[in-house]
Amino acid sequence: MRELHLSKVYQLLEPGPVVLLTTARKGRANVMTMSWHMMVEFEPPLVACVVSNANHSFAALRATGECVIALPARKLASTVVKVGNSSGRDTDKFAAFGLTAASASLVSPPLVRECFANLECKVADTRLLNKYNMFILEVLRAWIDPAQRNPKTIHHHGYGTFVVDGKTIRLKSRMR
Amino acid sequence: MRELHLSKVYQLLEPGPVVLLTTARKGRANVMTMSWHMMVEFEPPLVACVVSNANHSFAALRATGECVIALPARKLASTVVKVGNSSGRDTDKFAAFGLTAASASLVSPPLVRECFANLECKVADTRLLNKYNMFILEVLRAWIDPAQRNPKTIHHHGYGTFVVDGKTIRLKSRMR
Numbered sequence: 001m002r003e004l005h006l007s008k009v010y011q012l013l014e015p016g017p018v019v020l021l022t023t024a025r026k027g028r029a030n031v032m033t034m035s036w037h038m039m040v041e042f043e044p045p046l047v048a049c050v051v052s053n054a055n056h057s058f059a060a061l062r063a064t065g066e067c068v069i070a071l072p073a074r075k076l077a078s079t080v081v082k083v084g085n086s087s088g089r090d091t092d093k094f095a096a097f098g099l100t101a102a103s104a105s106l107v108s109p110p111l112v113r114e115c116f117a118n119l120e121c122k123v124a125d126t127r128l129l130n131k132y133n134m135f136i137l138e139v140l141r142a143w144i145d146p147a148q149r150n151p152k153t154i155h156h157h158g159y160g161t162f163v164v165d166g167k168t169i170r171l172k173s174r175m176r
Numbered sequence: 177m178r179e180l181h182l183s184k185v186y187q188l189l190e191p192g193p194v195v196l197l198t199t200a201r202k203g204r205a206n207v208m209t210m211s212w213h214m215m216v217e218f219e220p221p222l223v224a225c226v227v228s229n230a231n232h233s234f235a236a237l238r239a240t241g242e243c244v245i246a247l248p249a250r251k252l253a254s255t256v257v258k259v260g261n262s263s264g265r266d267t268d269k270f271a272a273f274g275l276t277a278a279s280a281s282l283v284s285p286p287l288v289r290e291c292f293a294n295l296e297c298k299v300a301d302t303r304l305l306n307k308y309n310m311f312i313l314e315v316l317r318a319w320i321d322p323a324q325r326n327p328k329t330i331h332h333h334g335y336g337t338f339v340v341d342g343k344t345i346r347l348k349s350r351m352r
Binding site for chain 2: 008010011014015016017033035036037038039040041046048049050077078081084085125127128131132134136152154155156157158159160161162163164165166167168169170171172173174175176
């Protein structure tokens, strides 16, 4: 993994990929699938996300205030669905689905080695947590896997339907 | 335009497309380009979005509490960039860029006829507005253009680089 400058994190999340979110509590790591996230600030990068309080990860994230957002490429699509179809309550999802937990540098939850990017995050604001299950996260450190070039991400359209990144177009824009 | 059931709105926004956001104030409509949005609740659909307070649309949205989120397909990509590169302060963007404002049913801001979906929204929560420029919107009514079949959306990676939807994959999932 190579470190990515924090100013570039928005370019990973703004396009709306399905991501994995890892947590750790009482010495046990867990991972869930998530699509409800958005950028809130460029730098330091702030990310909002909604985690259902029915998810096992919700309690861990609230209690510890730490997580890792990991970005899977297309080849992990079936794994992403298996992760989403199961619960950390009764499954060690890393072992069950062949994901490798790697140590993060600033937080306890693990990076996911198979993902092309990993973002170490801490919870920065919980004002909308009770009403909407919304966390505001600050990205503390970002990593990318230089061996995965031009990874294609997947985008969830509901009920197991995903659209894979297609071709890239470049237009003259003044928008960052 | 055909009405779309509100329970399906998340399938449009969850994949992270670039969208247009229209506002209306003092009899004048405006439109901006936006990528920082996410679903917050399925039904009634709640959507969070961040609108920079440097944007002309910010003041209109705050003052009126109403907007329309319009979803452009790939053929509108260059229009979307022109909309993003200009300001409603000094430009009638509908006229300048060939967009057709159509009347909405429940809010004052217009639908964008060229877009394949339009979501009439009101502001539902402003608790994170001062700190993060974040609005929580409720989608009141949703419309799709039945003439645009399988529209491909675009996803912003920064600085005028967009990825167009590629192929669709279907996996067995228990996730909604």
